[in-house]
Amino acid sequence: MYPCVTVSSQEKLTEDQGIEADVAEELAAEQREISVAEFFEKNKQMLGFDSAARAVVTAVKEGVDNSLDAAEEAEILPDIHVEIEDNGDTYTVVIEDNGPGIVKRQIDKIFGKLLYGSRFGKRVQSRGQQGIGISAAVLYSQLTSGKPARITSKTRSGEAHRFDVIIDTDTNEPEIVDEETVDWDRTHGTRIELEMEANMRARQQLHRYIKHTAVVNPHARVHLKEPKGEWSFERATDELPDETEEIKPHPHGVELGNLMRLMAASDSYSVKGFVQNEFTRVGGKTADSIEDGFRDRHLGREPSWNVPSGVEQEIRNAVANKGQQATAEFARLTRENMGGKATYSYVEDAVDDAAERVEEEFDKRFGDKVREDAVEAAWRHVTETRAETVLEHLEAATSDRKDPEALEELSERIAAKFDSDEDPRDRFTLKELRKAVRDSAASVEEVTEESFGDTAVENIVEELWTMMQTVDDDTPNVQDIAGDRNQSRALLEAMRAADVMAPPTDCLAPIGADLLEAGVRKEFDAEFYSAVTRDASVHGGDPFVVEAAIAYGGSLEAESPGDLLRFANRVPLVYQEGACAITQTVKDIGWKNYQLDDEGLPRGPVVLAVHLASTNVPFTSESKDAVANVPEIEKEVERAVRDVARDMKSHIKSAESRRKRREKERVISEVVPQIAEKIGEVTGRGTPPVEGSMAKILNKLYVDTEVDGDEVVLEAANYSNSNKSFELHCFVDSEPTLVDGDDLDVDVVDMDDEFDVVWRAEVSKGEKETLRYMGEEGMVSVDGVEDDLVEVRS
Amino acid sequence: MAADDVEMTKEELDDRTMGQLLDIGEEFYRQFERGEIPRLEIPTRSKSNVVFDEDSGVWVYGDKVSSRTANSVGGARKLLRMAYTLEFMRNQIEENRSSTLRELYYLSESWGDAQFTGQGESDRLIEDLEIVGDLRRERLHMRPEEDGATVIGPLYLREQTRRGEREIHCQEDVGEGGYQIPSDVDQVEFLDADAEFVMCVETGGMRDRLVENGFDEEYDCIVVHLKGQPARSTRRLVKRLHDEESLPIVVFTDADPWSYRIFGSVAYGSIKSAHLSKHLATPEAEFVGVQPQDIVDYDLPTDPLSDNDVNALENELEDPRFEDGYWKEQIELQLDIEKKSEQQSLASYGLDFVTDTYLPERLDEMGVA
Helix, strand or coil, rough: CCCCCCCCHHHHHCCCCCCHHHHHHHHHHHHHHCCCCHHHHHHHHCCCCCCCCHHHHHHHHHHHHHHHHHHHHHHCCCCCEEEEECCHHHHHEEEEEECCCCCCHHHHHHCCCCCCCCCCCCCCCCHHCCCCHHHHHHHHHHHHHHEEEEEEEEECCCCEEEEEEEEEEECCEEEEEEEEEECCCCCCEEEEEEEEECCCCCCHHHHHHHHHHHHCCCEEEEEEECCCCCEEEEECCCCCCCCCCCCCCCCCCHHHHHHHHHHHHHHHHHHHHHHHHHHHHCHHHHHHHHHHHHHHHHHCEEEEEEEEHHHHHHHHHHHHCCCCHHHHHHEEEEEHHHCEECHHHHHHHHHHHHHHHHHHCCCCCCCHHHHHHHHHHHHHHHCCCHHHHHHHHHHHHHHCCCHHHHHHHHHHHHHHHHHHCCCCCCCHHHHHHHHHHHHHHHHHHCCCCCCCHHHHHHHHHHHHHHHHHCCCCCCCCHHHHCCHHHHHHHHHHHHHCCCCCCCCCCCCCCCHHHHHHHHHHHHCCEEEEEEEECCCCCCCCEEEEEEEEEEEECCCCCCEEEEEEEEEEEEEEECCCCHHHHHHHHHHHHHHCCEEEEEEEEECCCEEEEEEECCCCCCCCCEEEEEECHHHHHHHHHHHHHCCCCCHHHHHHHHHHHHHHHHHHHHHHHHHHHHHHHHHHHHHCCCCHHHHHHHHHHCCEEEEEEEEEEEEEEEEEECCCCCCCEEEEECCCCEEEEEEECCCEEEECCCCEEEEEEEEEECCCEEEEEEEEEEECCEEEEEECCHHHEEEEE | HHHHHHHHHHHHHHHHHHHHHHHHHHHHHHHHHHHCEEEEEEEEECHHEEEEEEECEEECCCEEEEECCCCCCHHHHHHHHHHHHHHHHHHHHCCCCCCCHHHHHHHHHHHHCCCCCCHHHHHHHHHHHHHHCCCCCCCCEEEEECCCCCEEEEEEEEEECCCCCEEEECCCCCCCCCCCCCCCCHHHHEEEEEECCCEEEHHHHHHHHHHHHCCHHHHHHEEEEEECCCCCCHHHHHHHHHHHCCCEEEEEEEEEEEHHHCCCCCCHHHHHHHHHHHHHHHCCCEEEECCCHHHHCCCCCCCECCHHHHHHHHHHHCCCHHHHHHHHHHHHHHHHHCCECCCHHHHHHHHHHHHHHHHHHHHHHHHCC
């Protein structure tokens, strides 16, 4: 529950992100010889306590992460109070939660050894993966203030206890130096008080961390009190995030050290059993293919040579004293079994099978010696024409333009490489085969005009490798492999090469587009929001999900670079923005295409939030402030950001077009009547009617009433750019009679003191429809079309 | 219109103009009545829509049409200005007043939403009206800003001034400055033109030289000072002297590409006023000089051609106005020698050289005098 993962060596980390466990073990060994304090001093930067300013942020972060995890695990909606008190010389950092509380015996576990984390290597999405652990904060506090950490806690059932805890820097064990039962008004929860050397110069980062925590944990209520004031961040949902499940590692995501350790700890005997038991997504078929892959890499494949004629005679010659008839039959059967192509194992099988059948038929014993002689004779004969087989494959693998003589030369040289004293079975691993082909090609280039480039060599290797057969020797047992680095590596390669289904993604708990949007919405006052949760993807063997949210406009600052909020497993990343793959990906997007100024980051009234949830978030360094450049992750980040940016763009565009429309309407409705008035003056004919022209100019639905004696004509002209369906009501005092209204959907509704002519009309863009009735002119209104898109003239 | 403009009285002209203005207003009225979007179609006034009319030998607008419609905010404002301007014009003609383009621009200050944003806009609107109503701005009582140029020579005319009719002889009744061409040339009636030809002169210096040397008297020549790119009234006067008095027109300018364009606008019209070419252009006008050939023949003092000059000459080679053997030869020659000369460089042979030798020789070659 309270993890702490540490490493000592930055170089090792950059070389291989996934070897935390190895390093931790090495460290643990090393640790016995140096003091914890010394270790801490050496690694302050990595632990996030390199400055008095940052120490506050790191301590709060560790405490809040733990509190959130604890509350969620107990299915409690988190309610977290953070307080920073200025004591003059020192500061006290307080983190209080409404979690389940802890009892005395858990103190050990929680403030346990600095160097052991419970979580490393586990495939589960958790906040704790990122933290160094609260124990580092406790240690920092103790080293700088000389005071113990004060922990107050109450479980649902028990009383509230207060423990003063120090970490013994000799034994690296927590020690309770004082303890008492206290009154506490909380029903359950934990409060940690750490006094430390600190300052508030990183106030901005602290506020960012708290605010971003509120964004990404919309189910949490967070309260911050510091010397300058108090801030509350209310929850936006009562929904707890889904619980995450731990999954076994995926064959594509495992590192050599981990694999060796897993093997050492495994009860499995065979490779097949081991990969099936210890890894996710490995069934019988996949296990077979991993095992075969391991054989290919560890034992090599055997070439399948053409069987030349005359092999029967060779076998007969090799058999003595078995009678002519039995010998002939043995040779014939062996030949038949061998067929047209044979590997060494195949020859052995052919001989054994023939021997058994002949023994039965002729009641003569064909013992090991006879069989061995027969195998040797047959194999000697088969391998005499290796070059022919190789040539056939060379011809298939190279272009017609290669010089035939050079190819022949090459095939002889490659064939000769197979003829080794070390292994009479002609076995090669892929590496050995490649070397054989490459060396042969190089030597042929020296004696002929022909050259064999990398592609040609690779094609030949592939062709020959395909011709060669995986052997079915037993594989070494798992414990033996675990003890041999080369064999382990061969297995690792086989696992990586195998076709394995992507890991399950139900171990991830993304925030979800709706909640992420709600989180951004409650902390940023904008006019537009959008969020997306991408489908899960995989990097290495770890599943991950990227989510993004955007807020635009409103009271967001327009004349500054947009704000980018980065999150990994629901934890805000507040430092090292520039080094983070998320930042770099966002910067690489051309923001001009999304109606924002492009200054790397978008400039304008915009806030972007990007959340990466994974069982293993790859960080650039152990301080875990920046996501490393992993192409699969970058691609997903880009897609997620582009998704929400696209939404924002269409919002901007439609807002822009609404604004333009309103502006046009405003000006037109001022100017056009003036034109009409002036034209009326110029012509001396009085002001002409403007409604029709106006409706056309403003792309409106225009309803006009014409009265011709007793006949009233309602004309609906659609000057808009889209088809319109609407309900037109015309209220008249006396009952009207419809004229030719058969093809229209019209009802006359008696409403006691008046009549409502209800016309459900559909008018295509640019078209007109008319309704005629006998009666008096009525009051017309239109339902189903926005008010400012209709013009009714009476 | 035009051809008979000069025969109509001012009242008749004004009545006709009023009718043309009302027609425009009526068309807008009808559009409102029919519930249509008010619109006005006008030939596009851009270089791409100006074509050289081979038949009349002048520049006219092509078939491209631009619409001023109330369908956009800008378009609606333009039409509002048009409506105000129509009313203003109507009043101006009724009251027998006149104004300049600049005055119109300032007047619009009191028009509220119809106020012009700049003089360019009001100028264009007057051009729109000229084209749509087939009217000239003089008929709208709009006066040009620039001074009319001057005429000196054996021409006797009657001008209707606001202070009554005046009969003027352009040699005997004027000082050395000559007769000032009024803005509305159609208010001038030619009584007698005892002249052999009309000479249009680009520069004031050369015009004064001809007058001082008595060229107009000696050769019975009407000397018209163009003052650079000639005003409409100047071109209209030249056109009428040619059409009504059957006088040959010759143009005398510097030997540089810009001066050839002055000749071009006298003879064939300009892009800006292509709708008026038939009133203003005199395709029969001929170029006296100074020709590039003269630079060579007379070994005149020169300046080198600038890059702009070279570009202008090359453009003229593409220009249909200069698309004949004579101009092609002269322009290519000038590009070849890379030199230009001013009219007054002829003074390198003495002050009388131009009147005693150069012009008589050139006019003789051209068969004019």
